[in-house]
Amino acid sequence: EPEVTQTPSHQVTQMGQEVILRCVPISNHLYFYWYRQILGQKVEFLVSFYNNEISEKSEIFDDQFSVERPDGSNFTLKIRSTKLEDSAMYFCASSTDLGPEAFFGQGTRLTVV
Amino acid sequence: GNSVTQMEGPVTLSEEAFLTINCTYTATGYPSLFWYVQYPGEGLQLLLKATKADDKGSNKGFEATYRKETTSFHLEKGSVQVSDSAVYFCALSEMNRDDKIIFGKGTRLHILP
Numbered sequence: 001e002p003e004v005t006q007t008p009s010h011q012v013t014q015m016g017q018e019v020i021l022r023c024v025p026i027s028n029h030l031y032f033y034w035y036r037q038i039l040g041q042k043v044e045f046l047v048s049f050y051n052n053e054i055s056e057k058s059e060i061f062d063d064q065f066s067v068e069r070p071d072g073s074n075f076t077l078k079i080r081s082t083k084l085e086d087s088a089m090y091f092c093a094s095s096t097d098l099g100p101e102a103f104f105g106q107g108t109r110l111t112v113v
Numbered sequence: 114g115n116s117v118t119q120m121e122g123p124v125t126l127s128e129e130a131f132l133t134i135n136c137t138y139t140a141t142g143y144p145s146l147f148w149y150v151q152y153p154g155e156g157l158q159l160l161l162k163a164t165k166a167d168d169k170g171s172n173k174g175f176e177a178t179y180r181k182e183t184t185s186f187h188l189e190k191g192s193v194q195v196s197d198s199a200v201y202f203c204a205l206s207e208m209n210r211d212d213k214i215i216f217g218k219g220t221r222l223h224i225l226p
Contacts, residue, residue: 033213043157043202045213056213091157093214100145100164100206102214106156 002026004105006092012111013082021077021108023092032075033093033102034067036060043091049075082112115140119203119217126193127225134188134220136177136203144205146170146179146186147214151200160188160201195224 005024013019025032034046047057049067066078075094079086089109093102119136126132138144148160148170161170166181175190186203203217 035214042218043216045215048213058213093157099162100212101147101159101162102206103159104149104157 004092004094004103006090006105006108008108009106010109010111012113015084015112016081019079019082019110021079021090021092021110023075023077023105024073025075025092025094026103027073029094029096029103031055031095031097031102032067032069033095034077035091035093035104036088037091037107038085038088046077046090079110082110084112086110087112115144115205115207115215117203117205117215117217119201119220122200122219122221123223124220125223125225128195129192130224132188132190132193132197132222134201134203134222136186136188136217138184138186138203138205140184140205140207142207144207146177147204147206148175148177148186148188149202149204149216151202151219153199157202193222193224195226198222198224 007022032049037043045058047061048055064080068076089107091107092105095102116139145164147162149157150160161172163170163179169178177186177188200219200221202219204214206214
């Protein structure tokens with residue numbers, strides 16, 4: 001069964017460093033998303049991406065964040081200068097235009113020290 | 114704005130007990146409704162969905178019915194198993210194909226053998 005894959009599964013970085021989280025969405029999907037879940041809290045929407053541009057972003061998604069689809073398969077989230085409060089589980093998701101549900105990857109746990 | 118409210122956890126039950134996890138929503142439009150499940154150490158998996166009023170979503174013995182009149186989507190299972198121990202998230206998405214998913218805070222379920 002097709003699935004969304006994310007790498008790495010866990011990343012530790014020093015405060016102020018740049019990180020890139022990588023995702024390979026399901027191949028025939030058209031819409032791509034990033035969500036995050038701070039430990040013990042709710043899953044929060046960060047950004048949606050369609051047709052090679054951002055279609056919506058939340059207040060969390062400030063200038064420190066960017067997304068890119070550098071080729072036909074990868075979808076990346078970059079955090080330019082990480083802060084302690086960026087520590088969270090980051091989920092990538094994708095969906096088709098056939099239904100409202102999104103399919104999520106296993107997540108990348110980002111720890112900023 | 115749109116929001117989802119679900120019962121606080123943790124919920125602890127004995128194996129074979131009946132499960133209900135309450136979920137209500139607020140939406141400006143006519144959303145699709147979901148239950149996602151997060152097993153320990155794993156990502157978010159779609160458990161079931163319903164896209165219009167009175168629809169019943171079902172999967173793995175779990176059921177939820179879209180009740181527009183009470184704006185509810187309660188999750189039920191007649192006989193829980195230890196393997197059902199997980200965090201359950203109620204969620205909604207508006208009808209636009211690329212619209213974000215809004216999650217509730219999650220309910221941790223613990224099943225005792």
